[in-house]
Amino acid sequence: MVNYFQPVNQSIHGEIEVPGDKSISHRAVILASLAEGTSRIRHFLDGEDCMRTVEAFRSMGVSIIKNNNALIVKGGGYYSLKEPIKPLYFGNSGTTARLMIGVLASLPIFSTVYGDESLSTRPMKRVVNPLKEMNAHIIGRDTGNLLPLAIHGQRLQGIQYVMPVKSAQVKSAILLAALHADGPTHIIEQTPTRNHTENMLNAFGINVTKNGDQITVIPGQPLRATDINVPGDISSAAFFMVAAAIVPNSKITLKSIGLNETRSGIIDILIKMGASIQISNEKKLYGERIGDVTVCSQPLQSTIIEGEIIPRLIDEIPIIALLATQAEGTTIIRDAEELKIKETDRISAIVEVLQKLGANIEGTNDGMIIHGKTTLKGGQVSSYGDHRIAMMSVIASLMASDPIAIDDTDSIAISYPSFFADYKKLIS
């Protein structure tokens, strides 16, 4: 259904608490399901993607009950999971797919897994290959690269693995598969990626060590049930951080946002481009830094975004591209070829949407070049069923001269079910 967004032509103000972090919510429910005992996960993101992970464990006999904003997970221990009698559906969620393949490959059960149209085109070889090196039995379309996959779980062997891609999902699949393998696993990661799996494993009592660029896990340590408080998702907050930075005279505060160094590239870029950012009430919970973030609009300048910062802001690139249309000068984004294999090819989707809205932007093989500053106009755009493209298009309407029609915004429920409630709160 096409939705119309009118130009707002007013500054945005207020304070919001965005939903729980998607990456951390997935990991919390996975480890709570594998642990023995009851874990409470507060501020769990009940977006569609994380619910796919919850449903997978429910199908394997884990009791997971929603209680207000918390999940109560009663795990029976790693080997108590039952063989699922139906195929496990992972919907649109790359994180569910990659991490669960790691878990399922190491359990003594048979499973089949599938996803929606988008997920069925995304490469799984990046996890299937290292898991096969660990002795996993996985088959599927395109010699095991594409869902559906069939997994004959069994006891695996530890490996030493040098990461060929910058992917936390791959690292996490290996770490999860390594928990009950024969022998230790060492992962060498030259460019750091988000480290929530390592932090969450530590919170559940597993000693994961990092020595330089090598991450090591020794198998056979018991997972101890625990209570987790999920920080606000910086990837969701980023949409409103950018809104406040580009709409003149705006000032907003986002409460209790996850500020883990491996995720906070968006804050570095906003500061580099000239936005005013203040962080207060900082604390650290099981390795995750959390704080309130206040953003005020300021004149913005272009920048270059490349190299090690890319994994620290990979999911924020759609909204960063919009930010760059409102900055003076030429912004270049490089080394972001991973964007092509997200929910859609995000390089072409971003370029197409912003070009239709009058931006001066061109796509490259591994990123994009944006010449600012441009006045955005209205128009009809497609989100390609990608939640982050849909949210970027809605935020663009705050700055556009005419209405923006978006073909479908339902996908926003994948990561940010209360997006429109927060949007209305800030513009009223």
Ligand SMILES: O=C(O)C1=C[C@@H](OP(=O)(O)O)[C@@H](O)[C@H](O)C1
């Ligand atoms: O591990 C995770 O939770 C995620 C890792 C990233 O993907 P890659 O591992 O493919 O880089 C990111 O884009 C995705 O939204 C979530």
Ligand SMILES: C=C(OP(=O)(O)O)C(=O)O
């Ligand atoms: C890429 C994303 O998620 P996933 O890989 O889990 O589908 C995202 O949320 O932007």
